[in-house]
Amino acid sequence: MLAGSDVAPVSSCTGKSSGTSAPYTISLPGFAELNIYDTIGLDGVDGGGLASRNLASICNLVHALDHTLCLLVYVIRGPRIKESSLNNYRAIHKSLRQEGVPIVAVITGMEHHDDSAQSWWDKNAEFFRSRGVAFSDRVCITGTLGKVVNGAGIFESEYRRSMSELKQLVMRSIVEIRPILSRNVCYSGKPTLAAIEKFLGTVQPSQTPLSPQAPRQVQFEVSLEHQWSRFRDWSAELDKREARLVEMYWLKEPFFPGHEYVLLRYDLNLSSIWLRLERDSSSWMTILGHHQQETQTKRSRCKDKVTVRDSFSALAKPKDRVVASLFVAHGVQSSFVTFLHLALLLRCLNHKAQNYDIVTFNCWWYAGCIWESVAYWLRQAGSETFFRIGTKNSEEKRVAGYIHPSRGQSLRSLDWEATIFPRNLLDAHLLIADRAIPNKKRTPKSTDVDRSSQDIRDYASGQLLHDVVETTEHYL
Numbered sequence: 092m093l094a095g096s097d098v099a100p101v102s103s104c105t106g107k108s109s110g111t112s113a114p115y116t117i118s119l120p121g122f123a124e125l126n127i128y129d130t131i132g133l134d135g136v137d138g139g140g141l142a143s144r145n146l147a148s149i150c151n152l153v154h155a156l157d158h159t160l161c162l163l164v165y166v167i168r169g170p171r172i173k174e175s176s177l178n179n180y181r182a183i184h185k186s187l188r189q190e191g192v193p194i195v196a197v198i199t200g201m202e203h204h205d206d207s208a209q210s211w212w213d214k215n216a217e218f219f220r221s222r223g224v225a226f227s228d229r230v231c232i233t234g235t236l237g238k239v240v241n242g243a244g245i246f247e248s249e250y251r252r253s254m255s256e257l258k259q260l261v262m263r264s265i266v267e268i269r270p271i272l273s274r275n276v277c278y279s280g281k282p283t284l285a286a287i288e289k290f291l292g293t294v295q296p297s298q299t300p301l302s303p304q305a306p307r308q309v310q311f312e313v314s315l316e317h318q319w320s321r322f323r324d325w326s327a328e329l330d331k332r333e334a335r336l337v338e339m340y341w342l343k344e345p346f347f348p349g350h351e352y353v354l355l356r357y358d359l360n361l362s363s364i365w366l367r368l369e370r371d372s373s374s375w376m377t378i379l380g381h382h383q384q385e386t387q388t389k390r391s392r393c394k395d396k397v398t399v400r401d402s403f404s405a406l407a408k409p410k411d412r413v414v415a416s417l418f419v420a421h422g423v424q425s426s427f428v429t430f431l432h433l434a435l436l437l438r439c440l441n442h443k444a445q446n447y448d449i450v451t452f453n454c455w456w457y458a459g460c461i462w463e464s465v466a467y468w469l470r471q472a473g474s475e476t477f478f479r480i481g482t483k484n485s486e487e488k489r490v491a492g493y494i495h496p497s498r499g500q501s502l503r504s505l506d507w508e509a510t511i512f513p514r515n516l517l518d519a520h521l522l523i524a525d526r527a528i529p530n531k532k533r534t535p536k537s538t539d540v541d542r543s544s545q546d547i548r549d550y551a552s553g554q555l556l557h558d559v560v561e562t563t564e565h566y567l
Contacts, residue, residue, distance in 0.1 A: 092234065092254045093117050093127060093261065119262055128152060146182050162264050163192050169200035169231070170211055172218065180224050193227035195264050197257060199234040202246045208232065230260045313437045314395040314445070322397055322437075326430030327566040334359040336428045336469075341414040341462050341513075342407055348449065351414070351458045354406055355433075355465070366430075367398040367406040368437070370457035372447035393447035395437060395457070417466060417509055420475035427472035428465060431559045436464050439550050443543040451540045455520055459513035460544065464551040466509035471552070478509040503552065517544070 094117045113129045130149050165183070167176045184194065201208045208231035219225070232253035236244025244250065311322035325331070334357040344350040352369035371394045400406050440460055444452035469476045480494070494508040497515060521537045 092232075092257050093119075095254070119258055125265075146179065149183065160192055162261065163194045164197055164261070165194050165226070166197045166199065169198040170204045171200075172198075172215070177219075177222055177224055193264060195260060196226040196229040197260070198229065198231045201231050201253070202233040202235065202237060202249060228260055228264055230256050232257055309399045311397045312394060313397055313434075314393055314441050319434070319438055319441075323431070323434045323562070326434045327562060329566075331359070331430050332563070334364060334430065335419075336465075337363075337419055339417040339462070339465055340403075340407075341416070341458055342411045343414050344408070345410050345412060351454045353458050353461045354403065356403070357430075363401060365400050365403060365406055366433070367400070368396075368433070368458075368461055369398075370395050370440075370447065370452075370454045372449075393441070393445065393452070395441050397433075397437070414480070415462070415509075415512065416479045417462075417469075418477055418479070419469060420477075427474070428468045429559065431562055432465075432468060432555065433461075435555050435558050435562070436461065436547075436551055439547055439555070443547055451521070451537070452543075456517060456540065456544070459517050460547050463510045463513045463548065466507070467503070467505060467552055470505040470507060470510070471556075476509075478507075478512075480512070503548075505552075514544075 094115060115127050115129065117125055117127055119125060130152060131145050163183075165180060180194075198212075201211065204211050211231050212229065230253075233246050233249035234253065235246060236250050237246035238244065309325070311318045311325070313319040313322050336355065337358050338354075338356040340354040342352055342354060350369070350371070352367055355366045355368070357364045357366070398406060440457060444456070447453060466476075466478070494512050494515075496502055496506075496511050497518070500511075500514070502511070517540070521540060
């Protein structure tokens with residue numbers, strides 16, 4: 092129905108369908124080509140080894156597609172709903188809830204329902220809610236043309252209408268989470284190299300003296316000079332220079348005070364290196380306002396850290412929320428943003444703001460500066476990049492409005508949505524802080540933050556690039 096023609100084989104046999112998931116390429120209005128996967132069916136499967144294998148097959152496919160998957164369409168045979176359909180939904184939702192993939196429902200069998208499809212849903216919506224089954228969106232359709240009479244199916248008009256409604260559902264659901272494109276990026280959903288490796292199993296290259304295996308369990312407290320020097324040396328190693336930036340995430344912990352940090356994924360020698368960059372405080376008594384008679388110079392210094400691991404899950408907790416994400420299309424340009432870029436940027440951040448302040452120079456500010464700089468570097472490199480903001484709840488939908496430049500905002504020639512977003516978000520944080528804490532005698536002013544942020548912006552987009560070249564030449 093989505094393709095508009097018969098592309099997926101359908102069998103009238105009573106036996107179970109093949110346990111495979113077949114990909115098909117379709118086109119929808121307003122989109123480039125989309126890849127859809129016709130997965131193994133679950134209808135009528137409830138419990139036992141077959142159910143487990145079928146569910147595992149679907150979940151493995153979703154995990155293999157990695158971050159290229161943007162929607163899961165769950166088809167339920169109606170109009171009478173079986174308990175097995177609800178059980179299968181719960182199993183899938185439990186397995187995929189950390190992936191952040193929305194699930195929409197397509198309920199078939201409306202040709203056997205006397206009233207309208209909408210009336211069926213109105214009568215049965217509470218049935219789903221009372222059993223803990225919730226969908227991002229849904230549509231009730233007639234999925235068959237019916238018996239052919241006089242050259243036409245008896246349900247042809249209902250089928251054609253349902254085809255249109257189904258396409259609208261998919262387009263509507265994708266638009267809500269569709270990334271903001273900085274360039275003409277193919278929105279095909281084709282698996283990335285890393286996704287294929289994840290599905291097949293990563294092949295580790297043999298070690299050679301010129302290409303040692305990169306360490307996967309290391310941490311640098313870069314606010315300390317000797318620790319920053321270690322990170323700079325690590326970043327400048329010969330094998331690290333071929334690392335290619337693939338993804339970047341801005342995450343937020345769900346509990347007070349909402350700690351925020353940035354994750355970056357680099358691909359190197361058929362494996363991945365993940366970095367977590369963050370700012371924390373060495374004393375929560377300080378940032379929560381227990382200053383006593385402390386002076387500004389005696390206040391607690393910040394703890395800026397870089398943690399290196401080999402997976403996303405090793406750095407982020409399951410309940411941490413993705414504020415925004417950025418994906419880089421495959422190409423040599425993405426190797427432009429090296430680990431040395433990050434090392435020099437982090438040194439600049441620490442020199443500009445050495446003390447943690449819960450209102451101004453905090454983890455939010457730190458994450459925003461890193462995000463803005465990396466997004467701008469990718470623009471300078473001409474990399475094909477797309478940017479996504481979470482829109483699952485009302486708070487995230489409000490935040491999504493920060494992608495547009497504000498009136499009078501000074502922009503650079505290559506600023507785009509991904510660099511405007513952190514600047515507007517910081518302005519919103521500072522505005523709230525000014526209203527909530529009007530007498531901040533011991534904390535930096537908003538103007539101090541603006542000035543420091545602009546200095547970092549200027550350095551990152553200009554002199555830092557020359558410093559990277561000089562530092563690299565020094566290590567040759």
